[in-house]
């Protein structure tokens with residue numbers, strides 16, 4: 168069985184596996200990642216093969232600190248400001264790639280930029296400290312599917328492909344990191360995620376443009392078919408139709424669904440985010456005719472939740 172509780176010994180073994188070029192799945196505060204040594208092209212190629220991921224879609228490189236990140240990317244004033252405000256934490260910064268960084272070309276898809284992130288999770292940090300390597304780590308799901316927020320999700324997605332799956336329990340945030348591009352000119356919000364737009368704007372002291380607004384740099388990953396359950400989703404549902412399961416939010420949900428999962432009975436948006444992907448997996452497994460999804464407020468983290476739901480609804 169590749170799933171191991173993330174003990175000191177297991178983390179040491181995982182670091183050795185990474186040094187050999189093997190893949191290790193590990194927990195972060197957002198979702199589980201499928202990690203490889205970002206300096207080893209063969210190891211990185213294994214990540215793309217395992218995920219069946221298109222090669223034009225670059226990976227996020229995980230490092231222990233801003234200081235470590237500066238070995239691979241160029242941090243100008245805005246990037247530094249955001250890193251200092253949010254790291255360690257669920258923000259990925261796309262910055263110019265430092266020449267001679269040693270990062271495998273496949274990681275950055277030859278874009279001349281690199282996405283860097285400092286995770287705020289004791290297991291991820293312990294693994295980075297032990298491995299002493301930058302870790303390229305996409306979410307540990309097959310390309311186009313829902314990101315895993317527990318070790319058992321990773322096992323269901325990737326089975327025995329990683330040499331080890333480190334189990335650090337369920338992920339606290341449950342949505343992927345927010346990706347901000349700061350590779351020249353104005354910062355751009357490339358992917359909504361666990362840091363709400365409003366928090367970034369508060370640090371910048373101004374509004375931030377989204378990639379969809381026609382910004383010069385974009386995030387190739389956003390083009391992909393994404394976050395797809397097999398079962399169709401019916402969004403903004405305020406009633407139930409025959410044969411549907413229900414993804415509920417808040418205290419007042421319609422009754423009579425075959426199965427109901429409530430993302431947060433009290434209407435807490437952070438709690439809802441952390442349960443979203445596990446709930447979609449569970450409802451998908453019931454093979455109902457559709458998943459009815461109650462309206463979820465669109466501000467704060469709700470913007471990212473609605474983004475993922477819309478992609479999941481469109482993806483079929």
Ligand code: TXA
Nearest residue numbers: 197199200225226280281282305306343344386387388
């Ligand atoms: O929360 C997360 O970010 C998780 C955990 C494991 O850290 N990782 C994750 O990785 O979600 P992934 O590969 O599923 O998503 C990475 C996103 C993609 O949308 C990709 O296109 C974008 O980041 N990205 C990576 N490098 C980029 C670059 N140089 N320029 C623009 N977008 C980039």
Ligand code: MG
Nearest residue numbers: 305306314343
């Ligand atoms: Mg992903």
